[in-house]
Amino acid sequence: MGEESESISYLSADDIYGVHELVVESNAETTVGVSSPGDIEYTVEHVREGHFGQVPESLHEKAFQLLRLITANHPFVDGNKRTALMSTRIFYALNGLRFDYDREIKAILKMLATDEADIDAGDVIAYLRTHTEPLAPEYEATINLWLDRIEETDQLPPDHDTSESESHEPNDYHHDSRTEE
Secondary structure, three states: OOOHHHHHHOOOOHHHHHHHHHHHHOOOOOOOOOOOHHHHHHHHHHHHOEEEOOOOOOHHHHHHHHHHHHHHOOOOOOOHHHHHHHHHHHHHHHOOOOEEEOHHHHHHHHHHHHHHHHHHHHHHHHHHHHEEEEHHHHHHHHHHHHHOOOOHHHOOOOOOOOOOOOOOOOOOOOOOOOOOO
């Protein structure tokens, strides 16, 4: 797959809100709320077009920016790392790649959330590159399920109750490797 910007599929701000809603639905202890909607718009724009003369060129650079900006900017009240990880997985899947991360992703996300200045972008991009592979055709149904779920979600209302919601969507980083079954 070429990595020209024209051939890359992107998540919209609404898609990221939808991903976050799935994260909230899957864990009743996740606090609902958007603390900075402008950061979601900024993330989408930056991944597509860059800012201040810095444009992420490759698919992996764009994935890094997506992961970094959602995690570091904390646009949601809770669930930012999980939303960033799931958004990155879906971004890769939209572009024909499977992101098969391991436990190292937890350390990367924690560092992005707490001390972003100490992250070496090149190291994380290399990690992303080595943990992606072409998406097998049998995963197409999973990707379509995610996309359908994202398209069905709306921005969370302030009084959204998730106590009875249950989801079996992969959205955490506690397992050694994430694979769909």
